[in-house]
Amino acid sequence: MPSRLTPLSSYRIAVIVFFSLSFQLLGSLAKCHAEDEGISASEAGLDFFEKKIRPVLVEHCYECHSADSKIVRGGLLVDSAEAFRKGGDSGESVVPGKPGEGTLLDALKHETFEMPPKQKLPEQVISDFETWIAMGAPDPRKATLKTAAKKMGMDLETGRQFWSFKPLQKVALPKVQFTDWPQSKIDQFILAKQEEQGLRPGADAGDLTLLRRLYFDLTGLPPSVEQVQAFQSNQSDARWAEVIDELLASKNFGEHWGRYWLDLARYSESTGGGRSLLYRESWRYRNYVIDSFNGDKPYDTFILEQIAGDLLEAEEYKQRQQQIVATAFLALGPHNYENQDKEQLRMDIVDEQIDTTGRVFLGMTIGCARCHDHKFDPIPTSDYYALAGIFRSTNSLVDGNVSRWVSTPLPQSQEQTDFIRAHESNLAETNQALRKLQARMTQLKVGLPAILVDTDQATLVGEWTESQSVKGYVGENYRHSSDLTSSATYDIPVQPGLYEVQLSYTPASNRTRKAKVTVQHAEGEKEFLINQQLTPSEDGTFHSLGEFEVQELLTVQVRPTEMSPTIIDAVRLISKSDLNGELAEKLQKELAEANVELTALQAKLKKLEANAPEKPPLAVSVEEMEKAEDYFVCIRGNVHNLGEPVKRGFLSVIQSSETAPLPADASGRLEFANWIASPENPLTARVFVNRVWHSLFGVGLVRTVDNFGVPGETPSHPELLDFLANEFIENGWSMKKLIRQIVLTRTYQLDSTLSSVSGQDPENRYLTHQNRKRLRAESIHDSLLSMSGELDPTPAGNSMRPGTRSEYGYKFDFGKRAVYLPVFRNRLPDLFTVFDFPDPNLSQGRRTSSTVSPQSLFLMNSEFVHIRSEETAKRVLAIEGDVPQRIEWLILTTLNRYPTSDEQRLFGDFLGEDPESLEAWSQVCQVLFGSLDFRFVD
Known part of the structure; x- marks a missing residue:
């Protein structure tokens, strides 16, 4: 230290x-x-409101406290931000940033008014309201006039005219006056906008400033002294392109840019919620993302693998492994697996998958339509539940008291698969031979003859229940009883002689430790108390009671003595009278030979177990449900209050009349992934190229990078955005080519210092200089x-x-x-x-x-x-x-x-x-x- x-x-x-x-x-x-x-902080607050607060208000409060209520109770309206904060007859209900003030929390806690009156809300919900108020009570809702209820959101036809839902446009390069300045087509778009505003670009960045910028933007690491000096000694015209290509080829590129994607994928190694379980295999998804960026995996393939990788064809096992690991994108969300309302848990997981998929790939807040038509965007509730049908037909959950996520064994090479199969076959054959030998040795130890009497030949008094739960019984089943008045009597006629008496039972921790067993024989009667929690000494099945002289009839009786289950199975009598002379010698010889064989088989089994191949590694994943089904609208988002059925499908505002119906025998997840990854989808390429621009400039062409809907901002350079999206698609959805194309622009290489001209553009919307990050x-x-x-x-x-x-x-x-x-x-x-x-x-x-x-x-x-x-x-x-x-x-x-x-x-x-x-x-x-x-x- x-x-x-x-x-x-x-x-x-x-x-x-x-x-x-x-x-x-x-x-x-x-x-x-x-x-x-700081925009992102407000976005997070609004997202919290939409997911945690609005659904509760709609379900529990709107009936008595909205503009549509027949009687507004207490003068309180909660269906608009202004009215909610103002409060009702008792004063302010919400004071932003001050959970201790206002009447709302006390009412929710039932410490003053009891709201809702029928039943107190769960503690977690009340805690969510407290968190929301502490965040400043972000609330996008506008006042609603009681006399003119307005339909939510935007209708589909109007929505199709909104900029982000229109098809990508092929745009011509704009003309510029300062023709010597642009180094690329992108520069031409930037300069044209500047000239429209009477602006000019600032100075170019110095060599070392730009070198540091490139290293951090492309790899997240600084250049070393040796790398700085090597760059300075390179005076070729192509030196910047050489540096960029070197950085793009570095493994550090994927480690840096992969982390951008992990932000989007809400990547974590714990579940959050409840006791917060550990996703022990989530690192495979992290490394899949890093490898995908390093390998310049086409973005459309990247999309397909994360949404429906388990449904894709694969040429070899490593590709198949990647496809399965990629689906962890859908599984790694924050979930409370301890939720005992399993239907609610299932729907919460589906909701999180829909919301994340919509934000990441489409820049849309689809999750806002769970309880009602989207307040702003052309997404009706029916669209939300059309998607819910797809994700509910996808298995993401293993039910249990504490539920779990789906874990899938990863496929192995053919060589490894053959080795595993051969080992399992050899192991099974050895175990089978061992069991046969042990059975034969038992017979040798027993000698001949032996008499076996099963429970169906016993006289039963009281209630004895048949069972097959614990294996190791003789015959078809065994019976158990905790009734102290019950009994089981075995009357066994035999030839006079000496017999060893054995009793069978299946041991378990819940068995009686005092099963009363009575043996009546030629010399009288003997009682035993048998601890049936212990494994029987003879092959794990029979317990020896000793040797007894018998004239013509042996009687064995079993009785419970306590409330724990007493087990009855079979009684076996082994004759000791014949074990003499030649027979005894023969049995001893065969037993010695069997012992030699037993030693060899046990040694073989031990070697097999020592050289056992590792089990195939597991991956967090999803899989298809056995049966694909459409789902219903959940009234106000309540999974226990189902409304009209909805056929599985996609967002109506983007679908065309040619969209094929989803297959009846599959979830539709593959079709959904193809719909997102299609060049015809107007959102997908726009959203991704904007994310890349944001990462390189600190601000996107659309500043609200996660929201391309009505509440989001419009693009500062819409023609450039479409130009980049089209180029991205035409270049095979190559992420590296897109990044290279942008960092080679003169716009990217500008100095970040403000000039007198750029001062006329204080927010740098027209990129007269680079942004300091x-x-x-x-x-x-x-x-x-x-x-x-x-x-x-x-x-x-x-x-x-x-x-x-x-x-x-x-x-x-x-x-x-x-x-x-x-x-x-x-x-x-x-x-x-x-x-x-x-x-x-x-x-x-x-x-x-x-x-x-x-x-x-x-x-x-x-x-x-x-x-x-x-x-x-x-x-x-x-x-x-x-x-x-x-x-x-x-x-x-x-x-x-x-x-x-x-x-x-x-x-x-x-x-x-x-x-x-x-x-x-x-x-x-x-x-x-x-x-x-x-x-x-x-």
Whole structure:
């Protein structure tokens, strides 16, 4: 453990203050951008309202407190934001941001008024309302006039004229005046818009600024000193294209861009809800996503595999494995598997699948139509339940007291499959031979003759119940009784002689420990108390009562003595009189030979078990239900209140008259996936290229990246959006080609500094300059490890620590890239929490980018940062050179640029007293890690 940093001297503090102030101008730009990024926070709040609050209001409150109510009780309306906050006769019902004020929560808790009056709502629902109020009570609803009830949403014909539902348009390149500026067709669209507004593009970014930008945007990692120097030594005209191609080919590309997708897929390794179970195999989906980006899997194939991979054809087993793993996209949502209302749980999972699929691939909030027609978009409730029929015909749930998700064994190579089959066959044959030999040895031990009497030959008194539950019984079944007045009597006529008497029963933990057994023989009567929880000594089936002389009749009687079940099965008599002379010698010889064979078979079985092949690995997945069925509209979203049936189908606003009906013998999931991935779908390509644009510029052409519906924003460059979508499709849905096409534009390569002209476009809607972006939490984590020399570049498999039973209190290991750290719904690394890692419960295409004091405090006080600072300092001290050379290396490493003369002077003065001090260099490293230039990309 490294030593804690000592308190800084006033001079050292001055150094830190200097560097903090030196970056404030750039920090102000970042703040503007962070405020713009705040849109995502409001989107999350509205999503919470639509999923958690509105359905409860509709089901439990609208009857008495809406504009359509015959009598509005208490003067309170809850069907519009304004009326809800205003409250009723008793005052304000909701005070945004202040759960302790207002009348609503007390009423829901039945502490004042009892609302709803019939039954108190579940505690979780009340907790949701408290959370919603604390979020500021986001509510998109407008006032509703009681005299003019307006139909929800937008009708289909009007909806088809809305920009995002119109077919993709083939657009011509616009003409521009400043013809020397564009480097690409994309630049031409951007410049044309600027010229319409009387704007001109700003300056191009400097080489090192652009190099750092490319490295972080394409790989999430900074360039090393060696990579910076190699770039500077390359003076060819194609050097930028070469750098871009190298970064796109790097495995770091998929690790970085795959994390974008995992945000959308609400990826996690725990279920959330209830006791929060662990998705132990979810890492396979994470690695599938990373591999898909690295392999430039066509986006349409990527879609098909995640929605219906289990239904696709495969050329070989590895492809089949990927297809099955991909369907975890549908399964990895936040679910409370402890919910005892299994029909509600099933529908909640379906709802989450519909909502996530709609947001991720279509940019649509389809889940809002669960309880009513969509308030804004042309999505009637019938469309929602048409999709619900598809997902209800998909098996995502294994029922149980605590239900589980579906886990599918992954297919293996033919060689491995043949090996497993051969091993299983050999194992079965060996076990069968062993059982036969053991049965034969039993007969040899018994000798001849033997008499067997089953329960059907016994005289039964009282109630004896037949059963086959516990295996190991003789004949067709056994019987049990807990009736203390019952009895079972076996009267067995025999030839006079000596007999061993054996009683059979099937043992179990719930059996009696005092079964009373009486044996009447030639010399009298003997009683036994048998513990039937113990396994019988003879082959696990028979218990020996001893040897008895018998004249003509032997009687064995069994009685219960306590309320635990007493078992009766068979009685066996083994004659001991004939076991003499030649017969005894013959039996002993055969038994010795059988023992030799037994030893050999047991050795073979042990070897087979030791060399057993591993069981095929499991994957979180989904599968088809045995029977596909249409579903019903759930009145107000209540799964226990079914309305009219709805045929399975897709969104009506996008369907054409030629859409074929779904097959009766399949869920329709494959057809749904093909419908989404079709080039004819107007949303799919638009949504994805906008996501890529957002990732590279910090802002999408459509700023509401997850919402292309009416509540979302319209595109700033609609022609460019359609141009990119068409190009994307024509280029085979290649994700890498799309990214390469954008980063090679002059628009992307602009400097992020505001100019006098770009100041006329304060929101940078017309892209007169590049946007300054704060590093994502993962890039901060990976950069610190990279700079300290501790980053392990190898990919990871299951990175959850072995033996982990719960996410609570989990201690994270560090060394691999952040994408490989476990993501739990109730536990994240501190660095992730501080630097705006997205909530794994939600699908989010746009992260919040906040600027708050805990971030600076974390970089000052975190032990994780202290260790990285000290390890980086050790690397600095290992460099052969003077202080200026070491400072140059350090700033090239951390900020990817050369130090200014002021930086050289200030750091040199600070280190002057002891230039070999590990503590001093550690403090310099920490100052750089805490600077805005480290946290932001220009």
